[in-house]
Amino acid sequence: KNQVEQSPQSLIILEGKNCTLxxxxxxxxxxxxxxxxxxxxxxxxxxxxxxxxxxTKSNGRYTATLDADTKQSSLHITASQLSDSASYICVVxxxxxxxxxxxxxxxxxxxxx
Amino acid sequence: GAxxxxxxxxxxxxxxxxxxxxxxxxxxxxxxxWYRQSLGQGLEFLIYFQGNSAPDKSGLPSDRFSAERTGGSxxxxxxxxxQQEDSAVYLCASSLDGSRGEQYFGPGTRxxxx
Numbered sequence: 608k609n610q611v612e613q614s615p616q617s618l619i620i621l622e623g624k625n626c627t628l629x630x631x632x633x634x635x636x637x638x639x640x641x642x643x644x645x646x647x648x649x650x651x652x653x654x655x656x657x658x659x660x661x662x663t664k665s666n667g668r669y670t671a672t673l674d675a676d677t678k679q680s681s682l683h684i685t686a687s688q689l690s691d692s693a694s695y696i697c698v699v700x701x702x703x704x705x706x707x708x709x710x711x712x713x714x715x716x717x718x719x720x
Numbered sequence: 721g722a723x724x725x726x727x728x729x730x731x732x733x734x735x736x737x738x739x740x741x742x743x744x745x746x747x748x749x750x751x752x753x754w755y756r757q758s759l760g761q762g763l764e765f766l767i768y769f770q771g772n773s774a775p776d777k778s779g780l781p782s783d784r785f786s787a788e789r790t791g792g793s794x795x796x797x798x799x800x801x802x803q804q805e806d807s808a809v810y811l812c813a814s815s816l817d818g819s820r821g822e823q824y825f826g827p828g829t830r831x832x833x834x
Contacts, residue, residue, distance in 0.1 A: 641822070650724070650811055650825030651763075696762070706751070707776060708823075712762035 609634040611699050611711035619717045628714045630680040630697030642682045643696040692718045724826035726812050732832045741797045741829045745814030752795050758808045802833045
């Protein structure tokens with residue numbers, strides 16, 4: 608069964624600090640992995656996408672890494688801002704078969720001033 | 721350009737009533753998805769449309785749930801005889817061609833069944 612596990616479930620950090628969110632998956636065969644940001648009361652918005660051959664991708668202060676061998680990904684946020692407070696969702700798609708990706712439950716990040 | 725829009729943004733209904741939720745996808749996107757997000761839970765897939773047909777309805781939780789899409793554009797999700805456990809945020813997403821490309825999400829409809 609395809610699964611995506613995220614950790615931690617929630618995280619509180621001070622403004623300006625860095626943090627790293629983790630994603631482990633069992634989706635196979637692997638097609639791509641996306642990180643989404645979901646602000647409260649809004650729909651998720653894609654931050655990065657990574658395919659099998661990519662092991663790092665940056666989008667401003669967000670850097671995603673992928674280890675396809677261990678089936679792990681991380682999202683690193685540098686110099687956090689209050690606006691980074693949101694839920695971060697890891698989403699993994701498989702090749703062939705269903706077009707429906709597998710969603711993690713998300714990590715809730717709160718950035719305090 | 722315009723993103724995915726959903727209406728209403730909030731809906732409060734009494735147990736046993738029927739509700740209709742609407743999704744307007746991005747123009748030109750052939751694939752449309754409905755998801756449900758309960759408090760503290762991940763997104764739960766409900767149904768996927770490619771054009772007007774629904775090749776995957778596997779996520780619909782019961783026969784009280786149905787959805788249709790007309791003209792390859794607007795979609796409505798109907799919940800009949802609502803129950804309290806139907807309370808959740810219902811998210812719609814569209815993508816260009818139903819491949820494994822990016823899904824663009826709407827803001828969701830928050831449904832509360834009293």
